[in-house]
Amino acid sequence: MSKFQFPESIKSRPVYGTLEPRPGKYHLMIADAEGAEAILDIAAADPSIMAKTHIIYIPRGTDFGAKLRALNPAQYYEGPSYAASVTRIQRVLQDAHMGTQVYLTGTEGLMGQAQNECMQAGIPHTAIQTEHRGSVARRMQCVHCKGITEDVETDPFVCSHCGLNLFVRDHYSRRLAAFQGVCIDAEDPGNVPEAVELYK
Numbered sequence: 286m287s288k289f290q291f292p293e294s295i296k297s298r299p300v301y302g303t304l305e306p307r308p309g310k311y312h313l314m315i316a317d318a319e320g321a322e323a324i325l326d327i328a329a330a331d332p333s334i335m336a337k338t339h340i341i342y343i344p345r346g347t348d349f350g351a352k353l354r355a356l357n358p359a360q361y362y363e364g365p366s367y368a369a370s371v372t373r374i375q376r377v378l379q380d381a382h383m384g385t386q387v388y389l390t391g392t393e394g395l396m397g398q399a400q401n402e403c404m405q406a407g408i409p410h411t412a413i414q415t416e417h418r419g420s421v422a423r424r425m426q427c428v429h430c431k432g433i434t435e436d437v438e439t440d441p442f443v444c445s446h447c448g449l450n451l452f453v454r455d456h457y458s459r460r461l462a463a464f465q466g467v468c469i470d471a472e473d474p475g476n477v478p479e480a481v482e483l484y485k
Contacts, residue, residue, distance in 0.1 A: 289421050289484070294455040299397065301417040306331035309386035312338040313377060314358075315399045317367070319419030320391025321349030327388065328356045335359070339377060341370055343395065367395055374399060378406035390416045394424035394435060397462030421484055426463040427451055433463055439480040441469045450477045 291298075304323045312334055314324050321342060328335055339360040342353055350363050364370030387403050389396040396415050403413050422436040432446025440453035444466065451466030458465065470477050 288416070288418060291417075291421075292484070297457045297459075298455045299393065299415070299457060299459075301396070301415045304388050304390055304414050304416045306334050307386045307414070309384050310337060311382060311385045312388065313341070313381065313385060314338055314388040314390070315341045315374060315395070316389070317343040317391035317395040317419075318345040318347045319349075320389075320395070320416070321347065321353055323390040323416045323418050324388070325349075325352060325356070332356075341374060341377070343367055343370055343391075345392075367398060371398070371402065374402050375406070378402060378408065381406065381408065385412060387413045388416075389413065390418055392420050392422065393417060394422075394462070397424065397457075397459070401459065401462050423453065423483065424463045425451065425453065425466045426458065426461055427466050429468060433461070434466075437464075437466075438483055440483055441477060441480055442466070453483065 304327055306327050316324055324340065335356045335358045338358040340353055340358045341362045342350065343364050343366060344350055354361055362373055387408055389399050400413055422438045425434045425437045427444040427447060427449060429449055430447035432444060434445040437453060441450050444451050449468045450470050452469040454465045454467060456465045
């Protein structure tokens with residue numbers, strides 16, 4: 286899938302770049318879904334990097350696993366979900382040495398959560414690269430009940446926890462790795478505009 290060009294927004298909204306091979310003794314690449322394509326691009330640019338690379342991949346219904354394994358990385362792990370993979374990510378970061386380079390690619394939800402783990406582990410932000418690939422669905426937090434709804438594709442949407450109709454805001458919390466959703470009909474209950482697809 287081609288890369289999506291996000292429109293200009295408020296300052297808290299993350300900005301993503303393009304992954305590129307960097308010098309380092311160890312490389313950690315975390316991806317989901319079409320993020321695998323960015324890893325394949327890095328390997329094409331510098332095949333030697335794979336001998337020092339640990340790939341953690343979450344397919345999310347895609348079929349890139351065999352291609353990633355064929356790169357012969359030093360270590361490869363494929364998990365069914367981010368929640369199932371997070372303990373492995375934490376362990377790898379706990380054992381990381383100075384000079385570790387981190388590459389995050391795929392959906393915004395994965396990159397935000399993985400970046401949060403990296404920063405909690407003390408990885409400097411200058412050693413973390415991000416590249417968005419695939420779905421533009423958002424990880425949203427309801428500011429009212431604090432519940433997180435994954436993969437929100439429409440605006441407004443219904444909170445999966447409290448049932449409020451929420452407006453999709455561009456305000457982003459790095460601590461929560463989530464965008465914020467605010468009740469859209471608080472002053473006029475039931476007056477909810479028709480949901481539209483994000484970025485359409």
